[in-house]
Each structure stands twice: as C-alpha cells, then as structure tokens.
Amino acid sequence: MQISNQEIEAIVRKRLPNSEVLVQDMTGTGDHFQLVVMDPSFEGMSLVGQHRLVMGALSEQLEEAVHAVQIKTLTPRKWQEYQNGGTNVRIS
Amino acid sequence: MSESVKAQIQSLIDESPVLLFMKGTPESPQCGFSATVVDILKSTETPYKTFDVLSDREVRQGIKEFSNWPTIPQLYVNGQFVGGCDIAVEMFQKGELQTLLQTTQ
Numbered sequence: 001m002q003i004s005n006q007e008i009e010a011i012v013r014k015r016l017p018n019s020e021v022l023v024q025d026m027t028g029t030g031d032h033f034q035l036v037v038m039d040p041s042f043e044g045m046s047l048v049g050q051h052r053l054v055m056g057a058l059s060e061q062l063e064e065a066v067h068a069v070q071i072k073t074l075t076p077r078k079w080q081e082y083q084n085g086g087t088n089v090r091i092s
Numbered sequence: 093m094s095e096s097v098k099a100q101i102q103s104l105i106d107e108s109p110v111l112l113f114m115k116g117t118p119e120s121p122q123c124g125f126s127a128t129v130v131d132i133l134k135s136t137e138t139p140y141k142t143f144d145v146l147s148d149r150e151v152r153q154g155i156k157e158f159s160n161w162p163t164i165p166q167l168y169v170n171g172q173f174v175g176g177c178d179i180a181v182e183m184f185q186k187g188e189l190q191t192l193l194q195t196t197q
Contacts, residue, residue: 047179048161055162062162068125069163071178 002030003065008058012037015057020079026070034070038079047073097154105168109196110140113155113166117144125177126165132184138193170196 005023012021012035019039026032035054042050050073055062058069074082105111110133116122118130133140145152145164156162159173167174169192174180183189 047182048173048175051175051179052160059162072182 003061004030005033008033008035008061008066011061012054012057016041016053026068031066032068033066034072036072036074036082038074038076038082040076042073043075043077093154093157094150097150098158101151101154101158104143105171108141108168109170110138110193111168112140112142113145113151113164113168114142115144115146115164118142122146123164125163128177129165129167129180132180132189133193136184136190136193138196169193 005025008023009021013019016037016039018041019037021038022036024034026034037050037054039050039053041053045053051071054071054073055069058066062069112126112129112133114121114123114126114130116126118134121127121130130142143151145155152164155164155166159166161173161176163176165177165180167176167180174183174189174192180189183192
C-alpha cells in the first residue's frame, strides 16, 4: 500500500499542528520519505526528542507502508536560515 | 519485550562504550542507513562494536521498545542512546559526535 506526500504531511501536522512540513518521496515508490519538519516546540528540545515526536506521529505508517524516513528537524530560527539558504543547515 | 531480552540488550550496551545496533555487519551492511553510520564511526577511528539485529529477531524487536525508537540503526555511546542515522550524520557534520566519541577513549 502506497502513501502520498500529502498524506505524510497531514499525519505529521495532525500531531504537530503548528509545524511546517516538507515531504519528499526519495524513491518514487511511496515508502521512503525525507521530511523536513519545523515546529516551535523543538526549541530547547534534544535532537532525539525532536525526532521521536516526528517518528511518533508516523508510528503506524512505519509499521506498515513506510520502510524508511529521513528526518531533519528545525526550530523556527533554523527554519528561517534554511529558507534563506543558510549554510548552517544541511540536508544530507 | 521479555525480561531476558531486556537484560541482554542492557548488557550489550554496558559492555561497549560505542555500540551500534545495525542490519548486517560493518564488512557487509544490509541497509544503507546502517552503512552510513559504520562509515562515520570508521572515519573517527574510534573503537566500536556492532550487533546485527538480523541475526536475532527478539533483539531486533526489543531494541525498538528499549530505546523508544522505531528504526534501525541505533547508536549507543557510554550507555546512552544517541540516535539513528540522521542524528549521527547531523552530529558528525557539526563535530559533536567526534567530541562525544572522544569521551570513550
């Protein structure tokens, strides 16, 4: 069963209503996504905590349709730098 | 997760300052994300150990619960969960992983 970029975005935004979510299907097969997620609540939170929140939102999908997610989390400040093409923020 | 699996995971972590739960082995990784973390660890020249979750179904499931983290690979340093591939890469790019790994020497 495939899942679309829009569905992934909607699932994350349901858990993190104030977030901005960019989704990229890495393989074109709807099972390997790269997510860039900005949320104000990430401020002051550990990287592990930030990733846990995003993966927690997708836990059901990770058990089934989605094999892999690559996650980049950003605070609003980093998001600004990212959108301005700042060199401090890299997507691997 | 059974108590014995939990104890097994805990002792694996306790015995190695740097432990990577991965798919496959450093010589023959079975997943690109596991391979990436191995490459990073190799490049830092820090001694590390790995556990192949494909060799043990119970640990493969158990580690997800143990770490509260749904995916493999998982990196532990000094008994602490560090993260998966994305976090390892991000910390490595910032130099933070190297600093952390130096504390294990």
